[in-house]
Amino acid sequence: MNDELTVKCPVCGSDFNLEEELEENDIINCSVCDAELEVLKTNPPKFAQLTYDDIIDELEDDDDWEDDFWEDDEEDFDDDDF
Numbered sequence: 253m254n255d256e257l258t259v260k261c262p263v264c265g266s267d268f269n270l271e272e273e274l275e276e277n278d279i280i281n282c283s284v285c286d287a288e289l290e291v292l293k294t295n296p297p298k299f300a301q302l303t304y305d306d307i308i309d310e311l312e313d314d315d316d317w318e319d320d321f322w323e324d325d326e327e328d329f330d331d332d333d334f
């Protein structure tokens with residue numbers, strides 16, 4: 253039995269082997285061009301390239317509390333001024 257799966261990178265077009273089983277929504281790296289790929293479907297395998305913007309968006313989503321913090325702070329400041 254050979255569990256290795258050969259997939260095609262949509263970014264560089266190279267075939268590369270995956271040692272792990274594919275799962276939907278997993279993030280994998282192309283072993284050739286190192287692109288970050290999100291697994292959309294497993295059978296047949298389909299990938300979407302994650303851009304740096306996508307990654308930064310996800311990081312910013314985690315920081316929503318910080319926006320609220322600064323908004324509240326500005327409001328308080330205005331109240332003290334007037």
Ligand SMILES: [Zn+2]
Nearest residue numbers: 261264282285
């Ligand atoms: Zn690639």
